[in-house]
Every structure is written in C-alpha cells, then in structure tokens.
Amino acid sequence: xxxxxxxxxxxxxxxxxxxxxxxxxxxxxxxxxxxxxxxxxxxxxxxxxxxxxxxxxxxxxxxxxxxxxxxxxxxxxxxxxxxxxxxxxxxxxxxxxxxxxxxxxxxxxxxxxxxxxxxxxxxxxxxxxxxxxxxxxxxxxxxxxxxxxxxxxxxxxxxxxxxxxxxxxxxxxxxxxxxxxxxxxxxxxxxxxxxxxxxxxxxxxxxxxxxxxxxxxxxxxxxxxxxxxxxxxxxxxxxxxxxxxxxxxxxxxxxxxxxxxxxxxxxxxxxxxxxxxxxxxxxxxxxxxxxxxxxxxxxxxxxxxxxxxxxxxxxxxxxxxxxxx
Amino acid sequence: xxxxxxxxxxxxxxxxxxxxxxxxxxxxxxxxxxxxxxxxxxxxxxxxxxxxxxxxxxxxxxxxxxxxxxxxxxxxxxxxxxxxxxxxxxxxxxxxxxxxxxxxxxxxxxxxxxxxxxxxxxxxxxxxxxxxxxxxxxxxxxxxxxxxxxxxxxxxxxxxxxxxxxxxxxxxxxxxxxxxxxxxxxxxxxxxxxxxxxxxxxxxxxxxxxxxxxxxxxxxxxxxxxxxxxxxxxxxxxxxxxxxxxxxxxxxxxxxxxxxxxxxxxxxxxxxxxxxxxxxxxxxxxxxxxxxxxxxxxxxxxxxxxxxxxxxxxxxxxxxxxxxx
Numbered sequence: 306x307x308x309x310x311x312x313x314x315x316x317x318x319x320x321x322x323x324x325x326x327x328x329x330x331x332x333x334x335x336x337x338x339x340x341x342x343x344x345x346x347x348x349x350x351x352x353x354x355x356x357x358x359x360x361x362x363x364x365x366x367x368x369x370x371x372x373x374x375x376x377x378x379x380x381x382x383x384x385x386x387x388x389x390x391x392x393x394x395x396x397x398x399x400x401x402x403x404x405x406x407x408x409x410x411x412x413x414x415x416x417x418x419x420x421x422x423x424x425x426x427x428x429x430x431x432x433x434x435x436x437x438x439x440x441x442x443x444x445x446x447x448x449x450x451x452x453x454x455x456x457x458x459x460x461x462x463x464x465x466x467x468x469x470x471x472x473x474x475x476x477x478x479x480x481x482x483x484x485x486x487x488x489x490x491x492x493x494x495x496x497x498x499x500x501x502x503x504x505x506x507x508x509x510x511x512x513x514x515x516x517x518x519x520x521x522x523x524x525x526x527x528x529x530x531x532x533x534x535x536x537x538x539x540x541x542x543x544x545x546x547x548x549x550x551x552x553x554x555x556x557x558x559x560x561x562x563x564x565x566x567x568x569x570x571x572x573x574x575x576x577x578x579x580x581x582x583x584x585x586x587x588x589x590x591x592x593x594x595x596x597x598x599x600x601x602x603x604x605x606x607x608x609x610x611x612x613x614x615x616x617x618x619x620x621x622x623x624x625x626x627x628x629x630x
Numbered sequence: 631x632x633x634x635x636x637x638x639x640x641x642x643x644x645x646x647x648x649x650x651x652x653x654x655x656x657x658x659x660x661x662x663x664x665x666x667x668x669x670x671x672x673x674x675x676x677x678x679x680x681x682x683x684x685x686x687x688x689x690x691x692x693x694x695x696x697x698x699x700x701x702x703x704x705x706x707x708x709x710x711x712x713x714x715x716x717x718x719x720x721x722x723x724x725x726x727x728x729x730x731x732x733x734x735x736x737x738x739x740x741x742x743x744x745x746x747x748x749x750x751x752x753x754x755x756x757x758x759x760x761x762x763x764x765x766x767x768x769x770x771x772x773x774x775x776x777x778x779x780x781x782x783x784x785x786x787x788x789x790x791x792x793x794x795x796x797x798x799x800x801x802x803x804x805x806x807x808x809x810x811x812x813x814x815x816x817x818x819x820x821x822x823x824x825x826x827x828x829x830x831x832x833x834x835x836x837x838x839x840x841x842x843x844x845x846x847x848x849x850x851x852x853x854x855x856x857x858x859x860x861x862x863x864x865x866x867x868x869x870x871x872x873x874x875x876x877x878x879x880x881x882x883x884x885x886x887x888x889x890x891x892x893x894x895x896x897x898x899x900x901x902x903x904x905x906x907x908x909x910x911x912x913x914x915x916x917x918x919x920x921x922x923x924x925x926x927x928x929x930x931x932x933x934x935x936x937x938x939x940x941x942x943x944x945x946x947x948x949x950x951x952x953x954x955x
Contacts, residue, residue, distance in 0.1 A: 430870070529833065545755065
C-alpha cells in the first residue's frame, strides 16, 4: 500500500514474478483494492495470497512513533508474517525508517549482531560492490563497522557467488593511517578477522579500477551521502547531455545513433535490477525498496527475497557473525 | 618542483598567466632548471622572479615530518615568502598534506580560526557550490563546521560575487533531525549565526536541483570521499561511453557528431578551470592543486591567487570570523 507509484505497480510487479519465476507472494494491504487489481491477472491462486491491513505508514511519518502507534500497518503485518514463519521475507517500497523499524521490532536481530545494516549493490564495470552500511546507522562504533564487513562478505559469497570477497574500508586515503577516529579503529580490527580485508579504499575506486572491492564498509551516514551524491551526479550528466543534444540537428542525429549506448549505461545504473537493498542482520529477510520502485523493482525484489530464503542467507549470517565477531 | 607533470608544465602555465593577465610570479625551485625553461619565454623580467630551493617534498612523504626536516623545500620557501610579505599567496600541485602543513607552519592561522579548511568549487548547472571542508580536517567539532560555513560564505561573497550566499549542511536527510551527532550540533549552531543558513542538504542536491546551495558544509573526511566518489563515477561514465561508442561504426559516427556536447560537459567538470582549491583560514593566500595540474591549472591558480590578494580575501575572512564566531 506504500510506495510512490501505488498498489497497481506493486501488484503488477509481483504478478510478473509469479509468471516469470513461479514465485509465491502474499500481498499485504486493503483486500478490496488488491482483489480489484488481481482480477486482471489470471494466475494460479496457489501462488498469490492476500493479507489484510488497513493502515499505511506515510513517507514522512517518524518511524519509531509510527511503528508503535500503527501495529497493523501493512509493513508491520508483513514483518510479523516473516517472524511467524508464514513468509520467508518481505519487501517494502515505503518509508525506509519504518521498514527498518518494523523488521527490527517484529523479526528481531540475528544473535550477536549489534546493528543490522543496509547493503546496496553498486554495479561496477565487472561485478558488483556491496556497500555496507548504506544508511541504517549513523554514529557507528568500530565494532559495528567490522560486523558490516562480515555480513557484507557473507552476502557477497552466498548470494553473489564470490568465493573470497575482497573487503575494503571507505576512507580518505589508501594508507592505513588515513581515516577518522572510528575508521582507524575499524581498520585495526578488520585486520584481525579472517576476512579477505584489503585495506582502505578511496572514493574514486568505488565505481571501478584496480582497487575496487566486493564489499565496501562505511558508516551509514557517509554511505547515504555518497550514494545520493553519485546518483545525483549521474542524473545531472544525463540531463546536461539531453539538453545539449537537442540544441542542434547534428546533436539529435548523433544522439539517435548513440541510443543503444545510452540505454546500456542507464541499464547498468538501474537500481530496479536488484529490486532494492537488503537489510542484513535481521532474522528472516527484508528488502528495502526505493520510494519510486517500479514493477520491475517489485518483480526483482520478490525473486531476491525468495533466493535469500532458498540459500538460507540468515543462517549463514548467523554462523559468520558467531564465528568472526 | 613538485607536481606530477614536472617544472616544464609549471613554468609554461605561469608564463601564460604573465602574458594573458599581466601576472607577476615568483618561481620557487632549482634556479638552473627554472632558468633553462624560462629561456624559451620572452617576457618582461619584471614579471617573473626566481627563488632558490633545492629540496622537494615528495608525494608520499609524511607531511608533518617532511616540513620539520626540510625547512627549505620549495613549498616551505614559497609559504615563507607569503609570510614575509614578498608574495600575496602561493600555489602548489605537490603533496597536499605538506602544502597545508607549510601554510599553517609558516603563514599561521587567521586569528580566531580553529581549523583552516579546503574550499573546492563544484560546478553546478548554474553557478558554483563551495564545498567546505574538502579534506583538510577529519573528526571535526561542530564549532569547526560552523566556521567552515562562515569562511565559505565569505569566499562565495567576495570572490564569486554572491551577495547573500545560501549555506547548507551536508546530511543524510533534509529534516533538521537527520544527521550524525556532530552534524546535528552544527545544525543548531548554524541557525544561531547571521549566515543565510538553509538547513540540511542531501547528497543528491550537490550537483544541481532546486535545493542546491552556494556553500556546502561538511567534515573533511566526508568531503574528500564525496569528491573522489563523484570524480570516479564521472570518469567511469565517460569511459563506458567511449568503449561502447567504438564498438560500432554507427556509434563512432554518432560520437563524432556529439563531440561538441561531450567537450562542453568535460569542460564544465574540469577542475583546472579553478586552478585548485584554496585553503581558507590561513594568513595570506594558499591554493592547493591537483597532483596532475596541467599548464591551464597553473595559469588559473596564479590568476586566482592574485585576485584573492586584490580583493583582500584574508581581511574579509578575519572580519567575518571575528564578527560571527
């Protein structure tokens, strides 16, 4: 019921997952609205269930207050179904803070995890970098950062198939003596783990280059700012191009010829490809979507949640946190 | 004598400044090397002096140790000439830490300034955002961030001609309650100043949009990471395009037609346009260059230093820090 594009987009995307991947989904929200939309999709009813919820947490509500006062909001009902074992995980394109709060409140943390963190998958020229944390925690302690590295490596190994993920620490220089107080402490502690820790990584190496890593560790405050800054810059570059290109006939012709190239680059940077960003460290699976998640994002999120369940991601996280923390 | 492209580039750029702007420069370094290069440029000797220095601080030397042990390194001699009133300011494309240390050690801080900070000018679609701090200080206190805002506003007003610069605070959300501990405290204190403080700015608004600001305040750790991340992404986008474009004849033709557009976008993002990033808060003027500064960067840096001197930037900084801190 949340997300900027409304329930039609959600239903549409989920039904695509049912058709393409044989997924089984439970749609949480106003049954009347949902059934009205489902009517258009002739699918096996075995693959789609509806769970009733009449409350929605708005994008601008304060998360902590909202989850306390709206116990039956759609995101809370979804999280509870995971806790009760009726679903393997849930996806929400709504209020990020409320989604995290619902997952924490209802599903709880994995034993030993100090702070769950958001794992964003950043496409590189070859492969993907998992940014941990992308925004769940500000003012992190060094030990939390170490756990972000452990959980990111588990995700990279179990879901992305990287045998020995390279783990890096985002800092203002490659040298081990560069960094703020918390980063310096995290560096020392990461060296003591059995992770494949390769040291500090600079901002310029996030998107490619020889020093790129499979897992990049940082405070959620910085992670959020870096992600939004780079998204903003990419958007600005494409808009500038569009504008310049349309100024001349030659430009328009050139642009037409380059359309496949532009499309390829846009596809690469399309976050809908991943559905959303998993919250790692909670019991069960939770994927946090962009507010503007489209049908493709819903489809891929459903597939991702099912895959996390099939590969027992949370069991692996539990074991790795127990063995390495 | 420092910088990745060597003294030839430096001399070439400085002589361009002499010719185009009538600048007066002092070249600091090995006199024999410099005179050998100067020989090629028939200019009025009144506009160019040489100051002797036989030591250079390398890119990988530890700044604090280097400035203590190499008192006569070129960067130290240059800073000392500013202190002694023989130059209005200096530019160095060498070791950033050593340049800062030389400026602090020889020229000293402006009275009342807790920490000088690096001001990077980020081109927006319309205008420029001054990022304070871009990397001089990690682990900042809230009061330092407030001073970064004050000094950035002085720079924007006196050098960029913005009457009432909009000052924003980089954070993980627009709401005043978003931010890490230091950012939250700085937010409260910025509200108490007479600055035109517009509140928190998200990463996505750095490069344009309605919420863009003239001065953007952040910790130097974050500033460094954000700048390098966006530079890295821009480079990646252009490289991807180049590669894709050359795969097909159609792509190559399209690219040829779009060459003016690509060039325009590259020009906009060309840091050489500004020469380098001023270190604000020291007595006199200091501009820190990219290690790979080309002749254009040298030329523009010379012009910028002279302009800072002509407009009495450090006097304005002194007054604003006294009145607003």
